[in-house]
Amino acid sequence: MWxxxxxxxxxxxxCIGVYGVLARRNGVMVLMSIELxxxxxxxxxxxxGAFHQTPAGQVFALFVIAVAAAEVGVGLALVLLIYRNRxxxxxxxxxxxxx
Amino acid sequence: xxxxxAGAATSAGWFLxxxxxxxxxPFVSFLLILFFGKKMPKKGAEVGIAALSIVFAAALAAGVQxxxxxNDAESAHSTEETHSTEETHAEEGAxxxxxxxEEGAxxxxxxxxxxxxxxxxxxxxxxxPVLAVPMAEEGEAHASVxxxxxxxxSDWWTVGGIxxxxxxxxxxxxxxxxxxxxxxxxxxxxxxxxxxxGDIRYTxxxxxxxxxTASMLLLVLANNLVMFxxxxxxxxxxxxxxxxxxxxxxNNSNAALKAFLTxxxxxxxxxxxxxxxxxxxxxxxxxxIYDINVAAASGTVSQTALTVAALCLLxxxxxxxxxxxLHTWLPDAMAGPTPVSALIHAATMVVAGVYMxxxxxxxxxxxxxxxxxxxxxxxxxxxxxxxxxxxLAFVQRDIKxxxxxxxxxxxxxxxxxxxxxxxxxxxFHLMTHAFFKACLFLGSGSVSHACNHSFDMKTDMGGLRKYxxxxxxxxxxxxxxxxxxPLMSGFWSKDEILAGTGGxxxxxxxxxxxxxxxxxxxxxxxxxxAYMTRCYWLTFMGEWRGANxxxxxxxxxxxxxxxxxxxxxxxxxHDTVAGGHVSGHDAHDAHDVHDAHGAHGGLPHESGxxxxxxxxxxxxxxxxxxxxxxxxxxxxxxxxxxxxFEHYVEPKGEYFPTISHAEFxxxxxxxSLIVAAVAAGAAVAYYRRAEAEDPMAxxxxxxxxxxxxxxxxxxxxxxxKFYLDWLYTDVIVGFVKxxxxxxxxxxxxxxxxxxxxxTATVFxxxxxxxxxxxxxxxxxxxxxxxxxxxxxxGGLLRRMxxxxxxxxxxxxxxxxxxxxxxxxxAV
Numbered sequence: 001m002w003x004x005x006x007x008x009x010x011x012x013x014x015c016i017g018v019y020g021v022l023a024r025r026n027g028v029m030v031l032m033s034i035e036l037x038x039x040x041x042x043x044x045x046x047x048x049g050a051f052h053q054t055p056a057g058q059v060f061a062l063f064v065i066a067v068a069a070a071e072v073g074v075g076l077a078l079v080l081l082i083y084r085n086r087x088x089x090x091x092x093x094x095x096x097x098x099x
Numbered sequence: 100x101x102x103x104x105a106g107a108a109t110s111a112g113w114f115l116x117x118x119x120x121x122x123x124x125p126f127v128s129f130l131l132i133l134f135f136g137k138k139m140p141k142k143g144a145e146v147g148i149a150a151l152s153i154v155f156a157a158a159l160a161a162g163v164q165x166x167x168x169x170n171d172a173e174s175a176h177s178t179e180e181t182h183s184t185e186e187t188h189a190e191e192g193a194x195x196x197x198x199x200x201e202e203g204a205x206x207x208x209x210x211x212x213x214x215x216x217x218x219x220x221x222x223x224x225x226x227x228p229v230l231a232v233p234m235a236e237e238g239e240a241h242a243s244v245x246x247x248x249x250x251x252x253s254d255w256w257t258v259g260g261i262x263x264x265x266x267x268x269x270x271x272x273x274x275x276x277x278x279x280x281x282x283x284x285x286x287x288x289x290x291x292x293x294x295x296x297g298d299i300r301y302t303x304x305x306x307x308x309x310x311x312t313a314s315m316l317l318l319v320l321a322n323n324l325v326m327f328x329x330x331x332x333x334x335x336x337x338x339x340x341x342x343x344x345x346x347x348x349x350n351n352s353n354a355a356l357k358a359f360l361t362x363x364x365x366x367x368x369x370x371x372x373x374x375x376x377x378x379x380x381x382x383x384x385x386x387x388i389y390d391i392n393v394a395a396a397s398g399t400v401s402q403t404a405l406t407v408a409a410l411c412l413l414x415x416x417x418x419x420x421x422x423x424x425l426h427t428w429l430p431d432a433m434a435g436p437t438p439v440s441a442l443i444h445a446a447t448m449v450v451a452g453v454y455m456x457x458x459x460x461x462x463x464x465x466x467x468x469x470x471x472x473x474x475x476x477x478x479x480x481x482x483x484x485x486x487x488x489x490x491l492a493f494v495q496r497d498i499k500x501x502x503x504x505x506x507x508x509x510x511x512x513x514x515x516x517x518x519x520x521x522x523x524x525x526x527f528h529l530m531t532h533a534f535f536k537a538c539l540f541l542g543s544g545s546v547s548h549a550c551n552h553s554f555d556m557k558t559d560m561g562g563l564r565k566y567x568x569x570x571x572x573x574x575x576x577x578x579x580x581x582x583x584x585p586l587m588s589g590f591w592s593k594d595e596i597l598a599g600t601g602g603x604x605x606x607x608x609x610x611x612x613x614x615x616x617x618x619x620x621x622x623x624x625x626x627x628x629a630y631m632t633r634c635y636w637l638t639f640m641g642e643w644r645g646a647n648x649x650x651x652x653x654x655x656x657x658x659x660x661x662x663x664x665x666x667x668x669x670x671x672x673h674d675t676v677a678g679g680h681v682s683g684h685d686a687h688d689a690h691d692v693h694d695a696h697g698a699h700g701g702l703p704h705e706s707g708x709x710x711x712x713x714x715x716x717x718x719x720x721x722x723x724x725x726x727x728x729x730x731x732x733x734x735x736x737x738x739x740x741x742x743x744f745e746h747y748v749e750p751k752g753e754y755f756p757t758i759s760h761a762e763f764x765x766x767x768x769x770x771s772l773i774v775a776a777v778a779a780g781a782a783v784a785y786y787r788r789a790e791a792e793d794p795m796a797x798x799x800x801x802x803x804x805x806x807x808x809x810x811x812x813x814x815x816x817x818x819x820k821f822y823l824d825w826l827y828t829d830v831i832v833g834f835v836k837x838x839x840x841x842x843x844x845x846x847x848x849x850x851x852x853x854x855x856x857x858t859a860t861v862f863x864x865x866x867x868x869x870x871x872x873x874x875x876x877x878x879x880x881x882x883x884x885x886x887x888x889x890x891x892x893g894g895l896l897r898r899m900x901x902x903x904x905x906x907x908x909x910x911x912x913x914x915x916x917x918x919x920x921x922x923x924x925a926v
Contacts, residue, residue, distance in 0.1 A: 022909050030905070095902030 006047035013040035027079040027089040031072060038068045112164025114157055115247040118267040118320050121157060121277055122330075125150045125284075125313035129306050136302035141292070143302040147309050148288045154312065155281035158274070165274040169747050172244040243752040246270035248322055248389055261384055268322035268388055271748035272457055272526060276319040279533045280447050282720075284312045286713035287442040290541055293709040294438055294548070304344060304436065311337035315447050319454065323386040324373045327455070331369065331419070334448045335362050341443060342435040354434035361428040365418025369455075372411030376462065379404035388458060392754035395461035405466030412455065412462070413477055420452030421507045422514055423484035427823050430491075430503040433554075437544030440499060445506045445536040450529050453513040460522055464756040469520040472611045478518025478600075482619040484511030489626035493633065494817040496557045498543045501634045505581065506536055508623060512596055515620065520610030520758050521599025523728070523745040528592035530744075531580065531724045535589060538577035538717035545570045545710050546638060549703030556637040557644070564639040566703040569711040571639050573718035578635050580721040582628040583775045588724035593624060594768050595728070598761040606764035617767075624771045625778035632782035641790055643703065730763030 013036055020033025042061040049057020083089050114120075128150030136143025250266035257263070288308060295304055314337055318330035335358075343355030377384060380391040380400045394400050416422060421429035432444045443449070456463055456477065467475040488508030495501045509532045516525035546560060549567055553559040564571040580589035601609020602617030705711065728744035729736050745760065819825060899910075 018912055022905055022912070091904055094904065098900060098902030 003047060003051050006043055010040045010043040010047070013037075013043065025090050025092050027082065027091055028076070030091065031075045031079065034075070035068060035072065038064055112161070112168060112247070114161035115164050115168065115269045115274075116249050118161070118247075118249065118269050118273075118277075119251050121154055121161075121281075121320060122313045122317040124153050124157075125309045125316065129309035129313060132302060132306040132309060136306060143305045144288070144292045147305040148285070148292075150309060151281065151285040151288050151312065154277075154316070155285045158277040158281040161269070161274050162278055165269070165271060166747055168247070169244050169271070244270070244750070245752060246273075246389065246750065246754070250322070263325055263386065264323055265326060266322040267320040269320065270750050272454075272750065273319050275526065275530060275744075275748045276454060277316065279530055280312065280315050280319065283446045283533055283537045283717075284308065284315075284442060286537070286716060287438045287541070290441075290544070290710055290713045291436075291438040293707050294544055295436055298436075300344060304341070307337055307340050307344075308439075308442070311341065311443060311448070315451070318451055322388055324376065324388065324391075325386050327388070327458075328366075328369055328373060331415075331451060331455075332366065334443075334451060335359065335366075335419075338362075338432070338443050338448055341439040342432045344436055344439065345434075351434040354428075354431040358428040358432050361425055362418045365415040365425060365452075368411040368414025368418075372408045372415065375404060375408040375411060376459075379408070380462070389754050392459065392461045395459075395465050396753060396756045398465065400465070402465065402468075405462055407466075409463045409466030410476060412459065413480065416452035416456055416514060417480060418452075419455075420449050420510045420514065421484070421488075422452070422480050422511065423487045423507075424823060426484060426488065426507045427827065429507055430495075430500050433497070433499040433503050437499065437540060437547065440503070441537045441540035441544070444503065445540050446533040449506065449510060450513070450533070453510060453517065453525065453529055456514065456517045457522060457526055460517070461754070461756045463517065464520065464758065467518070469518065470610050470756075470758070473613055474615060475518055478515050478613055478616050481511045481513070481515025481518050482616045484508065485515060485623045486511070486619050486626070489623040489630065491817055492630040493626070494814060497554045498546065498556045498560070498634060498638060499540070499554050501556075501630060502536065502539050502543060505539075505627065505630070508627065509536065509581070512593065512620065512623070515616055516596040516599055519596075519600045519613045519616055521596055521761060522758055523749050523760065524592065524595035524599045526748055527728050527744050528589075528596060530727070531588035531592045531721065534717050534724055535577040535580040535587075535721035538573055538714055538721055539581065541710070541714055541717065542570050542574040542577065545706040545714065546574075548706050548710070556634065559644065560638045561641040562639070562643040563703060566643070567705045569705055570714060573711075573714040574639065575635065576718040577721050578631045582631045582779060583624055583771060585772060586722075586725060588721055588727075590768075590772075591725055591728065591730075593620075594763070594771060595730075595761070596620060597624075597767045597771055598764045601761060606761045606767055608759050609761040610759050621771055621774050625774040627778075628775035629778035629782040632779045633786070636782070636786045640786070731760075732763055 017033045017036030017038075017040060020036060021030050024030050024033060042064055045057040045061045045064070047057070049055060049061075079089055082094060086093065125147075128146050131146050132143035136146065139145060247269040248266060249269075250264050252265040254262040255265045288305070291304065291308065295301055298304060311334060314330050314333035318327060318334060321327040321330055339355050339359040342358050343352045346352040346355070373386070376391050377386055380394040385391065395405055414425075418425040418428075429444060429449065433440055435444070463469065463477055467477055469475060469477075485508045488504045488506070488511055492501045492504035492508065495504060509528070513525045513528050513532070516522075516528060543554065546563060546567065547554050549563065549570075550559040576587070580587035583590045583593050597617055597620050598606035599609055600606075600613040600617040600620065601611055602614035726740070729741045731742050733741060749755075816822070899906075
């Protein structure tokens with residue numbers, strides 16, 4: 001029915017996001033991909049909330065948006081500091097914790 | 100009735116109830132002398148003499164009060180015959196739950212053929228028949244006289260619910276001993292101020308005399324066996340210390356050790372006997388002498404237990420009172436100063452064993468079945484001792500050793516008397532013997548003072564009656580008393596013992612029929628007369644031999660400082676003038692020289708007043724003691740004068756067995772008199788012949804012993820003291836030291852060391868195996884293996900830690916996908 005379409009959209013967005021997180025070398029792009037994943041989840045939450053006739057899904061979605069905003073703030077600050085130190089935001093080169 | 104008896108109980112007398120003073124006073128004196136004696140003007144002697152004066156005066160007062168106590172008990176008894184006097188005991192706090200049992204009554208009926216007067220009444224209706232008290236032949240009722248028992252400390256300590264107490268137990272026996280110990284100790288103190296004058300350890304000597312007196316008085320007054328053994332050991336320590344007074348010489352310290360160690364043998368017996376009594380007598384678990392005696396006398400204790408206890412205690416008696424085969428220490432103890440010999444080894448300490456039998460008489464009486472018997476261990480040991488001691492006294496040339504063996508012999512008499520049930524005779528002999536033996540010992544010291552400070556009768560004495568009239572007279576009186584001369588105290592006490600044996604039906608009302616004891620006692624009586632005649636003759640008759648003695652004219656003394664100061668004393672202190680100096684042929688000789696007498700030559704002189712006065716007092720007592728126990732049949736003597744000793748000293752009451760009192764037997768008296776007279780006459784005849792041959796001779800030139808054969812063999816056996824010392828030193832100690840020690844060494848080297856070495860080898864091998872296999876391979880393998888494992892795993896895991904965020908994220912997503920797959924498929 002109509003719930004399927006939202007779930008498929010969420011799944012597609014999630015997969016794109018995961019691909020972006022794993023494949024992109026640019027830190028900012030990775031953060032953006034994380035946003036994609038989160039929004040895929042938001043779509044699912046809102047869709048199920050509507051499907052079940054409950055506002056809980058939308059409330060969760062709002063929380064996720066708020067937390068995602070904070071996360072992006074911290075993440076961009078990290079990327080900014082990495083850039084300042086290394087003049088690059090290539091995540092391939094950020095491997096100081098290599099064992 | 101209760102009021103009257105309570106009155107009787109409270110009027111027991113201050114000295115009887117406060118008897119703790121007796122040991123306390125000399126003990127305080129001991130401490131004072133020990134700590135302050137050297138700073139005192141008389142070096143501590145005055146403290147000792149003052150303390151002993153107090154003790155003696157108090158002993159006299161206690162004696163008077165005890166007589167009063169007995170009289171009170173009797174008048175209460177005669178006026179209130181129907182009442183049970185036994186209840187007085189209950190008021191004394193003693194255990195009277197069980198009266199005499201049927202057994203007690205049976206023995207009584209067997210041994211007494213007299214009518215019995217039942218004094219039961221009131222609560223004792225059941226006990227009525229068994230409380231029967233026999234009527235004396237004069238019709239005088241024997242009232243029960245309770246001892247005065249006082250507890251100083253009612254719970255000294257408590258172990259396992261048993262209270263150990265400290266207290267005094269005063270009865271006629273104890274009061275008699277207080278008197279004897281107090282008197283002789285006082286006289287010995289006075290004597291010693293002259294005798295050991297200037298000795299290097301003068302103060303120490305007096306301190307130990309005081310401690311000894313305190314210990315002996317404690318022993319006499321002990322009301323339980325724990326106190327008793329404490330005092331028993333204390334007198335042993337004092338004896339050790341005083342025998343070894345001149346310990347610089349090996350002989351003296353050996354003698355002290357010998358006395359101490361021989362006594363240890365017997366002490367083990369005392370300990371075991373005590374413990375046996377603790378568990379069996381007195382309703383179980385008590386050391387209280389009164390309770391034990393009541394239990395033993397009432398027959399409620401098993402015969403076997405009493406026999407075991409009595410035999411163990413007999414071992415203690417044998418060592419302490421010098422009974423045959425543990426007597427060997429006593430003659431050696433003569434190494435001590437002569438006053439010590441008189442005080443400890445003749446008059447007081449050695450009678451501790453005799454006193455112990457007398458104190459626990461019910462245990463021995465029932466345990467040894469003395470009543471109605473004809474032989475028992477106590478009587479046999481006593482009889483053997485008396486003969487052994489008497490025979491050994493013949494071959495001694497040292498006057499003190501003659502007296503020492505005589506002491507052994509007389510102690511044997513006392514033990515024998517107790518063994519045949521003649522309790523009163525034993526105690527009477529104890530007292531008379533204390534007087535005359537102390538007199539003899541002190542006399543021998545006085546003689547030695549005059550004779551080159553030697554005790555050798557053959558080389559240094561002879562003819563002294565001319566030079567020392569006072570010593571001679573007192574020595575003669577004491578010799579007569581010891582030899583059993585009629586009318587002297589020794590005659591009566593010895594005769595009572597012989598009558599007490601009841602042998603051959605010669606005496607009536609004895610406890611049993613001890614024929615062997617009578618024969619041995621008579622033979623010893625003869626030997627005593629003979630060896631004392633020999634001793635007396637060699638010392639006082641004939642001509643003085645000291646001038647030619649090797650001990651004479653030895654010139655300069657090796658005097659120490661004490662002697663140097665003593666030399667400045669006035670002549671009053673030096674009227675005992677000695678011949679030259681020393682030798683070293685006997686242990687004590689060399690040492691009695693420490694008395695501060697100058698090295699004058701010349702003839703012997705009488706000793707000073709501080710020596711002769713005690714001698715005179717003791718000699719007088721050796722005679723006066725006769726009247727203490729006049730036989731009951733002597734009707735010409737007022738009744739109130741007869742058998743006083745028996746009347747006041749012998750315990751009456753349920754803590755004492757019902758014993759029979761042998762009557763004076765004229766036949767035995769005459770026989771013993773004849774035996775003694777013949778023996779003494781033979782000795783006199785022998786020495787008269789010897790004197791006729793040569794005035795200076797001490798024995799017949801060709802006497803019986805010089806001809807070989809049996810007499811010579813007998814002499815050899817006696818001279819070697821029945822080979823007992825040889826047996827102890829060479830055979831027993833030698834075996835232990837020689838073959839046994841070697842065997843033990845071999846065993847040690849081969850067996851024990853083998854076991855030890857073998858064990859060690861086994862352990863070493865095991866340890867090696869453990870090290871190489873278990874430790875090096877297994878344990879270390881595990882340790883190393885785990886290390887390697889961790890390292891390899893770490894190497895593998897390390898590769899995953901590439902530090903890239905996307906790598907980690909990939910893993911996370913992969914894991915999440917797997918998890919999701921699992922959830923989807925499984926749930």
